[in-house]
Amino acid sequence: xxxxxxxxxxxxxxxxxxxxxxxxxxxxxxxxxxxxxxxxxxxxxxxxxxxxxxxxxxxxxxxxxxxxxxxxxxxxxxxxxxxxxxxxxxxxxxxxxxxxxxxxxxxxxxxxxxxxxxxxxxxxxxxxxxxxxxxxxxxxxxxxxxxxxxxxxxxxxxxxxxxxxxxxxxxxxxxxxxxxxxxxxxxxxxxxxxxxxxxxxxxxxxxxxxxxxxxxxxxxxxxxxxxxxxxxxxxxxxxxxxxxxxx
Amino acid sequence: xxxxxxxxxxxxxxxxxxxxxxxxxxxxxxxxxxxxxxxxxxxxxxxxxxxxxxxxxxxxxxxxxxxxxxxxxxxxxxxxxxxxxxxxxxxxxxxxxxxxxxxxxxxxxxxxxxxxxxxxxxxxxxxxxxxxxxxxxxxxxxxxxxxxxxxxxxxxxxxxxxxxxxxxxxxxxxxxxxxxxxxxxxxxxxxxxxxxxxxxxxxxxxxxxxxxxxxxxxxxxxxxxxxxxxxxxxxxxxxxxxxxxxxxxxxxxxx
Numbered sequence: 001x002x003x004x005x006x007x008x009x010x011x012x013x014x015x016x017x018x019x020x021x022x023x024x025x026x027x028x029x030x031x032x033x034x035x036x037x038x039x040x041x042x043x044x045x046x047x048x049x050x051x052x053x054x055x056x057x058x059x060x061x062x063x064x065x066x067x068x069x070x071x072x073x074x075x076x077x078x079x080x081x082x083x084x085x086x087x088x089x090x091x092x093x094x095x096x097x098x099x100x101x102x103x104x105x106x107x108x109x110x111x112x113x114x115x116x117x118x119x120x121x122x123x124x125x126x127x128x129x130x131x132x133x134x135x136x137x138x139x140x141x142x143x144x145x146x147x148x149x150x151x152x153x154x155x156x157x158x159x160x161x162x163x164x165x166x167x168x169x170x171x172x173x174x175x176x177x178x179x180x181x182x183x184x185x186x187x188x189x190x191x192x193x194x195x196x197x198x199x200x201x202x203x204x205x206x207x208x209x210x211x212x213x214x215x216x217x218x219x220x221x222x223x224x225x226x227x228x229x230x231x232x233x234x235x236x237x238x239x240x241x242x243x244x245x246x247x
Numbered sequence: 248x249x250x251x252x253x254x255x256x257x258x259x260x261x262x263x264x265x266x267x268x269x270x271x272x273x274x275x276x277x278x279x280x281x282x283x284x285x286x287x288x289x290x291x292x293x294x295x296x297x298x299x300x301x302x303x304x305x306x307x308x309x310x311x312x313x314x315x316x317x318x319x320x321x322x323x324x325x326x327x328x329x330x331x332x333x334x335x336x337x338x339x340x341x342x343x344x345x346x347x348x349x350x351x352x353x354x355x356x357x358x359x360x361x362x363x364x365x366x367x368x369x370x371x372x373x374x375x376x377x378x379x380x381x382x383x384x385x386x387x388x389x390x391x392x393x394x395x396x397x398x399x400x401x402x403x404x405x406x407x408x409x410x411x412x413x414x415x416x417x418x419x420x421x422x423x424x425x426x427x428x429x430x431x432x433x434x435x436x437x438x439x440x441x442x443x444x445x446x447x448x449x450x451x452x453x454x455x456x457x458x459x460x461x462x463x464x465x466x467x468x469x470x471x472x473x474x475x476x477x478x479x480x481x482x483x484x485x486x487x488x489x490x491x492x493x494x495x496x497x498x499x500x501x502x
Binding site: 051054056077080081083084085087089091092093095096097098101104105106108109110113117135137138139140153154157 | 462473
Protein backbone atom coordinates (compact mmCIF):
# COMPACT_ATOMS: atom_id res chain seq x y z
CA UNK A 1 0.00 0.00 0.00
CA UNK A 2 1.47 3.36 -0.99
CA UNK A 3 2.04 6.22 1.38
CA UNK A 4 4.13 9.35 1.13
CA UNK A 5 5.75 11.77 3.47
CA UNK A 6 4.63 15.39 3.68
CA UNK A 7 7.15 18.24 3.98
CA UNK A 8 5.89 21.77 4.51
CA UNK A 9 8.33 24.59 4.99
CA UNK A 10 7.55 28.17 5.97
CA UNK A 11 4.17 28.39 4.30
CA UNK A 12 2.67 31.89 4.19
CA UNK A 13 -0.63 32.88 2.68
CA UNK A 14 -2.82 35.97 2.61
CA UNK A 15 -6.29 35.91 1.11
CA UNK A 16 -6.85 38.57 -1.54
CA UNK A 17 -8.16 41.77 0.01
CA UNK A 18 -7.25 40.79 3.59
CA UNK A 19 -4.90 42.76 5.77
CA UNK A 20 -3.28 39.95 7.69
CA UNK A 21 -1.78 36.59 6.80
CA UNK A 22 -3.92 33.50 7.24
CA UNK A 23 -0.75 31.42 7.36
CA UNK A 24 2.29 32.95 9.00
CA UNK A 25 5.17 30.59 8.28
CA UNK A 26 3.73 27.14 8.86
CA UNK A 27 6.16 24.23 8.84
CA UNK A 28 5.37 20.57 9.34
CA UNK A 29 6.90 17.29 8.44
CA UNK A 30 5.01 14.02 8.47
CA UNK A 31 6.59 10.67 7.65
CA UNK A 32 5.10 8.17 5.25
CA UNK A 33 2.26 6.19 6.80
CA UNK A 34 1.95 8.45 9.83
CA UNK A 35 -1.46 9.64 11.04
CA UNK A 36 -1.41 13.17 12.43
CA UNK A 37 -4.24 15.21 13.91
CA UNK A 38 -4.32 18.92 13.09
CA UNK A 39 -6.00 20.71 16.00
CA UNK A 40 -6.72 24.36 16.52
CA UNK A 41 -9.47 26.91 17.04
CA UNK A 42 -11.75 28.15 14.26
CA UNK A 43 -10.03 30.62 11.98
CA UNK A 44 -6.55 29.41 12.91
CA UNK A 45 -5.67 28.56 9.31
CA UNK A 46 -6.13 24.76 9.41
CA UNK A 47 -8.33 24.58 6.32
CA UNK A 48 -6.23 27.16 4.47
CA UNK A 49 -3.21 25.00 5.21
CA UNK A 50 -4.65 21.71 4.02
CA UNK A 51 -5.99 23.34 0.85
CA UNK A 52 -2.38 23.99 -0.10
CA UNK A 53 -1.44 20.32 0.07
CA UNK A 54 -3.11 19.46 -3.22
CA UNK A 55 -2.68 22.83 -4.82
CA UNK A 56 -6.26 24.09 -4.40
CA UNK A 57 -4.74 27.28 -3.07
CA UNK A 58 -1.61 28.23 -4.92
CA UNK A 59 1.35 28.94 -2.76
CA UNK A 60 2.43 32.53 -2.21
CA UNK A 61 5.52 31.72 -0.21
CA UNK A 62 7.07 28.55 1.15
CA UNK A 63 7.56 24.98 -0.02
CA UNK A 64 5.53 21.80 0.05
CA UNK A 65 6.60 18.34 -1.06
CA UNK A 66 4.58 15.15 -1.12
CA UNK A 67 7.13 12.36 -1.11
CA UNK A 68 9.78 13.74 -3.46
CA UNK A 69 7.34 15.66 -5.65
CA UNK A 70 7.01 19.35 -4.94
CA UNK A 71 3.55 20.90 -5.10
CA UNK A 72 3.83 23.25 -8.08
CA UNK A 73 1.73 24.01 -11.15
CA UNK A 74 3.76 21.51 -13.20
CA UNK A 75 2.94 18.59 -10.94
CA UNK A 76 -0.67 19.40 -10.09
CA UNK A 77 -2.11 16.41 -11.90
CA UNK A 78 0.14 13.95 -10.12
CA UNK A 79 -0.24 15.73 -6.78
CA UNK A 80 -4.01 15.60 -7.00
CA UNK A 81 -3.92 11.90 -7.70
CA UNK A 82 -1.63 11.28 -4.77
CA UNK A 83 -3.30 13.58 -2.25
CA UNK A 84 -6.94 12.70 -1.61
CA UNK A 85 -8.87 15.51 0.07
CA UNK A 86 -12.15 14.76 1.84
CA UNK A 87 -14.04 17.96 2.49
CA UNK A 88 -16.09 18.83 5.53
CA UNK A 89 -19.49 18.93 3.82
CA UNK A 90 -20.02 15.62 2.03
CA UNK A 91 -22.64 17.32 -0.13
CA UNK A 92 -19.79 19.25 -1.73
CA UNK A 93 -17.82 16.08 -2.32
CA UNK A 94 -20.69 14.07 -3.78
CA UNK A 95 -21.77 16.16 -6.75
CA UNK A 96 -22.89 13.53 -9.25
CA UNK A 97 -26.35 11.99 -9.47
CA UNK A 98 -25.27 8.51 -8.36
CA UNK A 99 -22.71 7.17 -5.90
CA UNK A 100 -21.14 5.16 -8.74
CA UNK A 101 -20.42 8.25 -10.82
CA UNK A 102 -19.03 10.07 -7.82
CA UNK A 103 -16.59 7.28 -6.98
CA UNK A 104 -15.73 6.97 -10.69
CA UNK A 105 -15.16 10.71 -11.19
CA UNK A 106 -11.53 10.80 -10.00
CA UNK A 107 -10.26 7.67 -11.78
CA UNK A 108 -12.20 8.64 -14.94
CA UNK A 109 -10.29 11.93 -14.93
CA UNK A 110 -7.13 9.85 -14.79
CA UNK A 111 -8.24 7.94 -17.87
CA UNK A 112 -9.64 4.74 -16.35
CA UNK A 113 -12.67 3.52 -18.34
CA UNK A 114 -15.09 0.67 -18.97
CA UNK A 115 -15.02 -2.55 -16.97
CA UNK A 116 -11.85 -1.54 -15.17
CA UNK A 117 -13.60 1.57 -13.88
CA UNK A 118 -16.67 -0.40 -12.80
CA UNK A 119 -14.54 -2.95 -10.97
CA UNK A 120 -12.62 -0.17 -9.26
CA UNK A 121 -15.85 1.46 -8.07
CA UNK A 122 -17.22 -1.80 -6.63
CA UNK A 123 -13.92 -2.61 -4.98
CA UNK A 124 -13.58 0.84 -3.41
CA UNK A 125 -17.16 0.87 -2.14
CA UNK A 126 -16.56 -2.54 -0.56
CA UNK A 127 -13.48 -1.12 1.15
CA UNK A 128 -15.49 1.59 2.93
CA UNK A 129 -18.34 -0.79 3.75
CA UNK A 130 -20.71 0.69 1.19
CA UNK A 131 -21.15 -2.21 -1.23
CA UNK A 132 -24.48 -2.06 -2.97
CA UNK A 133 -24.72 1.73 -2.73
CA UNK A 134 -23.45 2.29 -6.26
CA UNK A 135 -26.74 3.19 -7.89
CA UNK A 136 -28.13 5.25 -5.06
CA UNK A 137 -28.56 8.99 -5.13
CA UNK A 138 -26.06 10.64 -2.76
CA UNK A 139 -28.86 12.82 -1.43
CA UNK A 140 -30.60 9.76 0.01
CA UNK A 141 -27.65 8.55 2.11
CA UNK A 142 -27.38 9.09 5.85
CA UNK A 143 -24.67 11.37 7.24
CA UNK A 144 -22.34 8.47 8.07
CA UNK A 145 -22.93 6.80 4.71
CA UNK A 146 -22.23 10.06 2.89
CA UNK A 147 -18.96 10.46 4.77
CA UNK A 148 -17.81 6.93 3.95
CA UNK A 149 -18.76 7.31 0.29
CA UNK A 150 -16.94 10.68 0.24
CA UNK A 151 -13.81 8.84 1.41
CA UNK A 152 -14.39 6.24 -1.32
CA UNK A 153 -14.40 9.01 -3.94
CA UNK A 154 -10.75 9.74 -3.14
CA UNK A 155 -9.66 6.17 -2.31
CA UNK A 156 -10.63 5.19 -5.86
CA UNK A 157 -7.75 7.36 -7.07
CA UNK A 158 -5.36 5.25 -5.01
CA UNK A 159 -3.83 8.19 -3.12
CA UNK A 160 -0.71 8.08 -0.91
CA UNK A 161 -1.95 10.82 1.39
CA UNK A 162 -5.41 11.47 2.81
CA UNK A 163 -6.48 14.87 4.04
CA UNK A 164 -9.68 14.81 6.07
CA UNK A 165 -11.39 18.03 7.12
CA UNK A 166 -13.59 17.46 10.19
CA UNK A 167 -14.43 13.87 9.27
CA UNK A 168 -16.68 13.27 12.27
CA UNK A 169 -18.65 16.52 12.39
CA UNK A 170 -22.38 15.96 12.40
CA UNK A 171 -22.18 12.16 12.74
CA UNK A 172 -24.12 10.15 15.29
CA UNK A 173 -22.01 8.09 17.74
CA UNK A 174 -22.28 4.85 15.76
CA UNK A 175 -21.49 6.65 12.49
CA UNK A 176 -18.49 8.26 14.17
CA UNK A 177 -17.20 4.92 15.45
CA UNK A 178 -17.62 3.29 12.02
CA UNK A 179 -15.69 6.15 10.47
CA UNK A 180 -12.90 5.81 13.02
CA UNK A 181 -12.70 2.06 12.31
CA UNK A 182 -12.50 2.80 8.60
CA UNK A 183 -9.71 5.38 8.98
CA UNK A 184 -7.79 3.11 11.36
CA UNK A 185 -7.77 0.42 8.66
CA UNK A 186 -6.29 2.63 5.92
CA UNK A 187 -2.52 2.66 5.38
CA UNK A 188 -2.18 6.05 3.71
CA UNK A 189 -0.46 8.94 5.41
CA UNK A 190 -3.34 10.80 7.04
CA UNK A 191 -3.75 14.39 8.11
CA UNK A 192 -6.96 14.75 10.09
CA UNK A 193 -8.20 18.27 10.77
CA UNK A 194 -10.56 18.04 13.72
CA UNK A 195 -12.11 19.56 16.82
CA UNK A 196 -12.87 16.04 18.02
CA UNK A 197 -10.03 15.59 20.52
CA UNK A 198 -10.99 12.04 21.59
CA UNK A 199 -10.84 11.09 17.91
CA UNK A 200 -7.33 12.56 17.68
CA UNK A 201 -6.30 10.56 20.72
CA UNK A 202 -7.80 7.34 19.41
CA UNK A 203 -6.47 7.53 15.86
CA UNK A 204 -3.36 9.67 15.89
CA UNK A 205 -0.21 9.02 17.85
CA UNK A 206 0.88 12.52 17.01
CA UNK A 207 -0.95 15.85 16.91
CA UNK A 208 -0.08 19.40 16.00
CA UNK A 209 -1.87 22.52 17.17
CA UNK A 210 -2.22 25.23 14.55
CA UNK A 211 -2.94 28.69 15.87
CA UNK A 212 -2.50 32.10 14.30
CA UNK A 213 -1.43 30.49 11.03
CA UNK A 214 1.45 28.39 12.31
CA UNK A 215 2.22 25.21 14.20
CA UNK A 216 2.48 26.16 17.86
CA UNK A 217 2.70 22.68 19.35
CA UNK A 218 3.76 19.33 17.93
CA UNK A 219 3.99 16.13 19.90
CA UNK A 220 2.42 12.94 21.15
CA UNK A 221 -1.36 13.39 21.24
CA UNK A 222 -1.64 12.05 24.77
CA UNK A 223 0.90 14.58 26.03
CA UNK A 224 -0.64 17.54 24.21
CA UNK A 225 -4.10 16.71 25.48
CA UNK A 226 -2.79 16.38 29.02
CA UNK A 227 -1.46 19.96 28.92
CA UNK A 228 -4.53 21.88 30.06
CA UNK A 229 -2.86 25.27 29.92
CA UNK A 230 -1.79 24.70 26.32
CA UNK A 231 -5.26 23.58 25.30
CA UNK A 232 -6.95 26.52 27.01
CA UNK A 233 -4.54 28.96 25.35
CA UNK A 234 -5.73 27.75 21.93
CA UNK A 235 -9.43 27.44 22.70
CA UNK A 236 -9.35 23.64 22.78
CA UNK A 237 -11.35 21.68 25.33
CA UNK A 238 -11.74 18.03 26.14
CA UNK A 239 -15.28 16.73 26.65
CA UNK A 240 -16.44 16.99 30.26
CA UNK A 241 -15.10 14.11 32.34
CA UNK A 242 -12.75 12.89 29.60
CA UNK A 243 -9.38 11.86 30.97
CA UNK A 244 -6.80 11.24 28.23
CA UNK A 245 -4.52 9.35 30.58
CA UNK A 246 -7.11 6.66 31.16
CA UNK A 247 -7.78 5.64 27.56
CA UNK B 248 -32.35 16.52 8.32
CA UNK B 249 -30.77 15.67 5.04
CA UNK B 250 -31.65 12.54 3.22
CA UNK B 251 -34.80 11.76 5.15
CA UNK B 252 -37.19 13.20 2.60
CA UNK B 253 -38.11 12.01 -0.86
CA UNK B 254 -36.34 13.91 -3.56
CA UNK B 255 -38.29 16.03 -5.99
CA UNK B 256 -36.70 14.74 -9.15
CA UNK B 257 -35.68 11.17 -8.59
CA UNK B 258 -39.05 10.08 -7.27
CA UNK B 259 -40.53 10.33 -10.78
CA UNK B 260 -38.81 7.07 -11.65
CA UNK B 261 -40.96 3.97 -11.11
CA UNK B 262 -38.75 0.92 -10.68
CA UNK B 263 -39.58 -1.94 -13.00
CA UNK B 264 -38.23 -4.05 -15.80
CA UNK B 265 -40.84 -3.69 -18.50
CA UNK B 266 -39.84 -3.62 -22.14
CA UNK B 267 -40.07 0.17 -22.02
CA UNK B 268 -37.76 0.28 -18.97
CA UNK B 269 -35.17 -1.78 -20.82
CA UNK B 270 -34.85 0.52 -23.83
CA UNK B 271 -31.56 2.43 -23.83
CA UNK B 272 -32.09 6.03 -22.69
CA UNK B 273 -30.78 7.67 -25.85
CA UNK B 274 -33.15 5.60 -28.00
CA UNK B 275 -36.06 6.46 -25.72
CA UNK B 276 -35.19 10.15 -25.80
CA UNK B 277 -35.09 10.26 -29.59
CA UNK B 278 -38.29 8.20 -29.98
CA UNK B 279 -40.20 10.38 -27.50
CA UNK B 280 -38.96 13.55 -29.14
CA UNK B 281 -39.92 12.25 -32.59
CA UNK B 282 -43.44 11.26 -31.52
CA UNK B 283 -44.00 14.65 -29.89
CA UNK B 284 -42.78 16.46 -33.01
CA UNK B 285 -45.01 14.39 -35.30
CA UNK B 286 -47.95 15.14 -32.99
CA UNK B 287 -47.15 18.83 -32.91
CA UNK B 288 -46.98 19.26 -36.68
CA UNK B 289 -50.17 17.29 -37.36
CA UNK B 290 -52.97 19.66 -38.48
CA UNK B 291 -55.64 19.91 -35.80
CA UNK B 292 -58.40 18.73 -38.11
CA UNK B 293 -56.82 15.28 -38.58
CA UNK B 294 -58.84 13.69 -35.80
CA UNK B 295 -58.25 10.17 -37.10
CA UNK B 296 -54.48 10.62 -36.98
CA UNK B 297 -54.67 11.93 -33.41
CA UNK B 298 -56.81 8.94 -32.41
CA UNK B 299 -54.06 6.64 -33.62
CA UNK B 300 -51.39 8.64 -31.72
CA UNK B 301 -53.39 8.57 -28.51
CA UNK B 302 -54.19 4.86 -28.71
CA UNK B 303 -50.53 4.10 -29.51
CA UNK B 304 -49.40 6.25 -26.58
CA UNK B 305 -51.77 4.41 -24.25
CA UNK B 306 -50.42 1.08 -25.47
CA UNK B 307 -46.94 2.33 -24.58
CA UNK B 308 -48.18 3.43 -21.15
CA UNK B 309 -49.71 -0.01 -20.63
CA UNK B 310 -46.48 -1.72 -21.74
CA UNK B 311 -44.44 0.36 -19.30
CA UNK B 312 -46.34 -1.11 -16.37
CA UNK B 313 -46.43 2.20 -14.47
CA UNK B 314 -50.16 1.80 -13.86
CA UNK B 315 -52.98 3.84 -15.34
CA UNK B 316 -53.91 5.47 -12.04
CA UNK B 317 -50.39 6.79 -11.60
CA UNK B 318 -50.35 7.89 -15.23
CA UNK B 319 -53.54 9.91 -14.78
CA UNK B 320 -52.25 11.46 -11.54
CA UNK B 321 -49.11 12.61 -13.29
CA UNK B 322 -51.10 13.78 -16.29
CA UNK B 323 -52.75 16.28 -13.95
CA UNK B 324 -49.77 18.60 -14.50
CA UNK B 325 -51.51 19.75 -17.67
CA UNK B 326 -54.62 20.89 -15.78
CA UNK B 327 -53.70 24.60 -16.09
CA UNK B 328 -53.48 24.20 -19.88
CA UNK B 329 -56.77 22.34 -19.88
CA UNK B 330 -58.48 25.14 -17.96
CA UNK B 331 -57.07 27.68 -20.35
CA UNK B 332 -58.17 25.59 -23.34
CA UNK B 333 -61.70 25.25 -21.99
CA UNK B 334 -62.08 29.02 -22.00
CA UNK B 335 -61.10 29.48 -25.64
CA UNK B 336 -64.48 28.48 -27.26
CA UNK B 337 -66.25 31.09 -25.12
CA UNK B 338 -63.99 33.97 -25.99
CA UNK B 339 -63.02 33.39 -29.64
CA UNK B 340 -64.93 35.03 -32.45
CA UNK B 341 -66.04 33.75 -35.86
CA UNK B 342 -68.85 31.33 -36.66
CA UNK B 343 -70.47 29.73 -33.69
CA UNK B 344 -72.62 26.77 -32.81
CA UNK B 345 -75.29 26.62 -30.19
CA UNK B 346 -74.69 24.06 -27.47
CA UNK B 347 -77.41 23.99 -24.82
CA UNK B 348 -78.22 27.56 -25.58
CA UNK B 349 -74.64 28.81 -25.33
CA UNK B 350 -72.88 30.10 -28.43
CA UNK B 351 -69.48 28.45 -28.83
CA UNK B 352 -67.00 29.56 -31.44
CA UNK B 353 -66.24 26.77 -33.93
CA UNK B 354 -62.73 28.05 -34.40
CA UNK B 355 -62.36 28.20 -30.64
CA UNK B 356 -63.51 24.61 -30.28
CA UNK B 357 -60.84 23.50 -32.73
CA UNK B 358 -58.23 25.55 -30.86
CA UNK B 359 -59.30 23.90 -27.61
CA UNK B 360 -59.05 20.43 -29.12
CA UNK B 361 -55.64 21.31 -30.54
CA UNK B 362 -54.26 22.38 -27.17
CA UNK B 363 -55.79 19.45 -25.30
CA UNK B 364 -54.65 16.67 -27.59
CA UNK B 365 -51.15 18.00 -28.20
CA UNK B 366 -50.48 18.85 -24.56
CA UNK B 367 -51.89 15.46 -23.56
CA UNK B 368 -49.69 13.61 -26.03
CA UNK B 369 -46.58 15.54 -25.04
CA UNK B 370 -47.25 15.03 -21.33
CA UNK B 371 -47.91 11.32 -21.85
CA UNK B 372 -44.59 10.89 -23.61
CA UNK B 373 -42.75 12.81 -20.85
CA UNK B 374 -44.45 10.70 -18.20
CA UNK B 375 -43.44 7.46 -19.90
CA UNK B 376 -39.87 8.71 -20.31
CA UNK B 377 -39.46 10.00 -16.74
CA UNK B 378 -41.21 7.04 -15.12
CA UNK B 379 -39.16 4.39 -16.86
CA UNK B 380 -35.70 5.99 -16.96
CA UNK B 381 -33.56 6.85 -13.91
CA UNK B 382 -32.31 10.43 -14.05
CA UNK B 383 -28.67 9.33 -14.21
CA UNK B 384 -29.44 7.19 -17.26
CA UNK B 385 -31.20 10.08 -18.98
CA UNK B 386 -28.04 12.14 -18.54
CA UNK B 387 -25.95 9.33 -20.01
CA UNK B 388 -28.41 9.19 -22.89
CA UNK B 389 -27.91 12.90 -23.54
CA UNK B 390 -24.13 12.43 -23.48
CA UNK B 391 -24.36 9.58 -25.99
CA UNK B 392 -26.55 11.77 -28.20
CA UNK B 393 -23.58 14.17 -28.32
CA UNK B 394 -25.25 16.88 -26.27
CA UNK B 395 -22.28 19.02 -25.11
CA UNK B 396 -20.87 17.54 -21.89
CA UNK B 397 -20.80 20.91 -20.19
CA UNK B 398 -24.53 21.27 -20.74
CA UNK B 399 -25.18 17.76 -19.42
CA UNK B 400 -23.00 18.57 -16.40
CA UNK B 401 -25.03 21.70 -15.69
CA UNK B 402 -28.28 19.74 -15.85
CA UNK B 403 -26.76 17.05 -13.66
CA UNK B 404 -25.66 19.56 -11.00
CA UNK B 405 -29.08 21.16 -11.06
CA UNK B 406 -30.71 17.78 -10.44
CA UNK B 407 -28.20 16.89 -7.76
CA UNK B 408 -28.52 20.11 -5.79
CA UNK B 409 -32.14 21.07 -6.22
CA UNK B 410 -33.11 18.98 -3.21
CA UNK B 411 -30.29 20.40 -1.15
CA UNK B 412 -31.52 23.88 -2.06
CA UNK B 413 -35.14 23.07 -1.27
CA UNK B 414 -34.04 21.78 2.13
CA UNK B 415 -32.02 24.92 2.79
CA UNK B 416 -35.01 27.03 1.88
CA UNK B 417 -37.18 24.93 4.19
CA UNK B 418 -34.74 25.42 7.06
CA UNK B 419 -34.65 29.17 6.50
CA UNK B 420 -38.44 29.35 6.40
CA UNK B 421 -38.75 27.31 9.56
CA UNK B 422 -36.29 29.57 11.31
CA UNK B 423 -38.34 32.61 10.26
CA UNK B 424 -41.58 31.02 11.38
CA UNK B 425 -39.92 30.02 14.66
CA UNK B 426 -39.26 33.70 15.28
CA UNK B 427 -42.83 34.69 14.68
CA UNK B 428 -42.77 35.51 10.99
CA UNK B 429 -46.15 34.70 9.47
CA UNK B 430 -46.47 36.39 6.10
CA UNK B 431 -50.03 37.01 4.94
CA UNK B 432 -49.78 40.21 2.96
CA UNK B 433 -47.70 41.36 0.06
CA UNK B 434 -45.89 44.01 2.10
CA UNK B 435 -44.62 41.27 4.39
CA UNK B 436 -42.70 39.72 1.53
CA UNK B 437 -39.37 41.34 2.42
CA UNK B 438 -37.95 38.51 4.58
CA UNK B 439 -38.74 36.05 1.80
CA UNK B 440 -36.98 38.20 -0.76
CA UNK B 441 -33.94 38.55 1.47
CA UNK B 442 -33.87 34.82 2.12
CA UNK B 443 -33.88 34.27 -1.63
CA UNK B 444 -30.81 36.51 -1.74
CA UNK B 445 -29.15 34.56 1.04
CA UNK B 446 -29.95 31.34 -0.75
CA UNK B 447 -28.34 32.66 -3.89
CA UNK B 448 -25.16 33.54 -2.02
CA UNK B 449 -25.07 30.14 -0.32
CA UNK B 450 -25.56 28.37 -3.64
CA UNK B 451 -22.79 30.42 -5.17
CA UNK B 452 -20.48 29.47 -2.32
CA UNK B 453 -21.46 25.83 -2.67
CA UNK B 454 -20.68 26.06 -6.36
CA UNK B 455 -17.17 27.20 -5.49
CA UNK B 456 -16.69 24.39 -2.99
CA UNK B 457 -17.98 21.80 -5.45
CA UNK B 458 -15.60 23.15 -8.06
CA UNK B 459 -12.73 22.74 -5.60
CA UNK B 460 -13.85 19.20 -4.83
CA UNK B 461 -13.81 18.51 -8.57
CA UNK B 462 -10.34 20.02 -9.00
CA UNK B 463 -9.10 17.97 -6.06
CA UNK B 464 -10.09 14.84 -7.97
CA UNK B 465 -8.25 15.75 -11.13
CA UNK B 466 -10.93 17.74 -12.99
CA UNK B 467 -9.31 19.78 -15.74
CA UNK B 468 -12.34 21.47 -17.28
CA UNK B 469 -13.71 18.50 -19.21
CA UNK B 470 -16.23 16.13 -17.66
CA UNK B 471 -14.83 12.59 -17.87
CA UNK B 472 -16.67 9.97 -19.89
CA UNK B 473 -18.38 7.41 -17.74
CA UNK B 474 -21.26 6.40 -19.97
CA UNK B 475 -21.33 2.70 -20.68
CA UNK B 476 -21.93 1.08 -24.06
CA UNK B 477 -24.13 2.52 -26.77
CA UNK B 478 -27.48 1.06 -27.80
CA UNK B 479 -27.21 -1.67 -30.47
CA UNK B 480 -28.54 -0.87 -33.94
CA UNK B 481 -31.39 -3.39 -33.78
CA UNK B 482 -32.75 -1.66 -30.67
CA UNK B 483 -32.89 1.62 -32.58
CA UNK B 484 -34.68 -0.12 -35.45
CA UNK B 485 -37.28 -1.78 -33.20
CA UNK B 486 -38.05 1.28 -31.10
CA UNK B 487 -38.16 3.69 -34.01
CA UNK B 488 -41.05 1.69 -35.44
CA UNK B 489 -43.26 3.64 -33.04
CA UNK B 490 -42.48 7.18 -34.27
CA UNK B 491 -42.34 5.78 -37.82
CA UNK B 492 -45.90 4.51 -37.51
CA UNK B 493 -47.03 7.91 -36.24
CA UNK B 494 -45.24 9.60 -39.12
CA UNK B 495 -46.86 7.14 -41.55
CA UNK B 496 -50.30 7.94 -40.16
CA UNK B 497 -49.59 11.64 -40.54
CA UNK B 498 -48.52 11.14 -44.17
CA UNK B 499 -51.65 9.12 -44.94
CA UNK B 500 -53.79 11.78 -43.33
CA UNK B 501 -52.43 14.84 -45.05
CA UNK B 502 -51.63 13.45 -48.52
